[in-house]
Amino acid sequence: MKLAYLIGILTSILFAHVYANETTEQKIHELQEQINLLASAIEDSSSTSNGWWDKTSIGGYGELHYNNKEGSNDVIDFHRFVLFVNHDYTDKIALFTELELEHALAGEGKEGEVELEQAFIRFALKDGYTADAGLFLVPVGLLNETHEPDTFFGVERNNVEKYIIPTTWWQAGIRISKDFGNGLTVDFAVTDGLKTEDGYIRGGRQKVANAIANDGAYILRAVYRGIPGLELGASLFQQDDLTQGSSADVEGTLSVFHLNYKKGGFGLKALTGSWDIDTDTEAKDQSGYYIEPSYTWDTDYGKVGVFYRVADYNYFKSDSNNQEEDTSFGINYYPTDYVVLKADITENKANNETLSLGVGYQF
Amino acid sequence: MKTLRHFIVLIFLASPSIALEEVYLEPNQFIKNSFETEPEIKTVWLKKEIKADIKELTGLDYPGLRIRYWEVGNKRAWILEAIGKVKLITTGFLINDQSIEDMRVLIYRETHGYEVQYPFFRNQFKGLRFESQKSYKLNKKIDGISGATLSVNALTKLSKIALYLDTLVAQSEN
Secondary structure, three states: OHHHHHHHHHHHHHHHHHHHHHHHHHHHHHHHHHHHHHHHHHHHHHHOOOOHHHHEEEEEEEEEEEEEEOOOOOEEEEEEEEEEEEEEOOOOEEEEEEEEEEOOOEOOOOOEEEEEEEEEEEEEOOOOEEEEEEEEEOOOOOOOOOOOHHHOOOOOOOOHHHHHOOOOOEEEEEEEEEEOOOOEEEEEEEEEOOOOOOOOOHHHOOOOOOOOOOOEEEEEEEEEOOOOOEEEEEEEEEEOOOOOOOOOOOOEEEEEEEEEEEEOOEEEEEEEEEEEEOOOOOOOEEEEEEEEEEEEEEEOOEEEEEEEEEEEEEEEEOOEEEEEEEEEEEEEEEEEOOEEEEEEEEEOOOOOEEEEEEEEEEO | OHHHHHHHHHHHHHHHHOOOOOOOOOHHHHHHHHOOOOOEEEEEEOOHHHHHHHHHHHOOOOOOOEEEEEEEOOEEEEEEEEEOOOOEEEEEEEEEOOEEEEEEEEEEOOOOOHHHHOHHHHHHHOOOOEOOOOOOOEOOOOOOOOOOHHHHHHHHHHHHHHHHHHHHHHHHHO
């Protein structure tokens, strides 16, 4: 009898103990759930505000240049100050804009210009297609679309992509792009065109400023990036009449091929471009190429890159065909990503040397 | 004028095809594909020291309070996000024995650099690991895609974070 009594007491103590353990575990579990709910609430409130600022982004780049050229004045110039403002209307419709102040001061009789370089709406379509409508950068060469200062060597942009491609070059129109999913992208665009009476290509950019649009242009580009580190591109620009109807039709076709290869620290850029202009003047053939090997490595204080570039080009300006050869070498130093200090020396055909120093950034 | 007429035709050709489509691998599907058996869902709380380590390792201030992961044995799946140029890239990492078995771009919102989602690029991440657990240095260099430098940088940084967190979890579980 006594034994049964004792067992009864022990059993009830044991049950009470187990029950107590269960409630503690339950409490911990509940507490854990509460903490998780709290964490979710904090994470949600900090990530979903849905204001316009969530759909609008700002970026930009800038570059200050100092040029010390033999036989000329030294010049210091805040060459470019650029702001990007982009906005997403929906997941698939977005606005892209780029506004640039060149040479720091714009206005009547001043050195600089304020320019609208991009303003287009992009539509993401089915099957890897996108369509852009508005004012956009011509898809050609290496620098025209990607020219943030930390993405290229040399303080100044190379002259082949200045005089043959006329970088920075934008037109207005519509572009359809197709991403084939294997590294190949093809762009086709119909835009307004250049307007040059004498055949000076760089001077023919109308910059979509009340531009004469009697004759438009077709642009076709194929780019292959299917192997990491490699980019191969081919572009064609064709315009029926470069004069926009101010004299007999002068057809112009620009073809450009480029290579950009990076493997480890080694880099190689090469580009060739040539105009075929239907005229009997010296403006008929304008072409050029450059080749630029480089090597970049990490140090304890940031990344350092050195380059060497040979450029050979001829372009028509001021009633004559100018044959030029530039040889450049220099250094880029990146104290942190997207900030670059540059120095280079360029020697032209007449053996004049220019020392250039620059600081650039993008964000 | 001929070009102008072509231009107009092109606009009308393009307009009916403006139907919207999402192109990505659903995060849930990524988890499903990663494991043969049902994984256990676990959480790493981003304590001050962990955030400081991530910052030192990648320069990123990783937001949020915790990161979820999925685990079967020594195999873990991590879903992490970082900004490419202006938009978040959602990325899945499958790590086995502290070595990346698979990297998938799950949601890509940037307009440039979409090539990072293709096999020729992401295959480079297979076998990526830290040279030693002290140095947190990757055992190989990821080759970039020109025009996609920012996205490639973001993915390389995320792979470091995934390997770091995986190492941390493995050490605490042993």
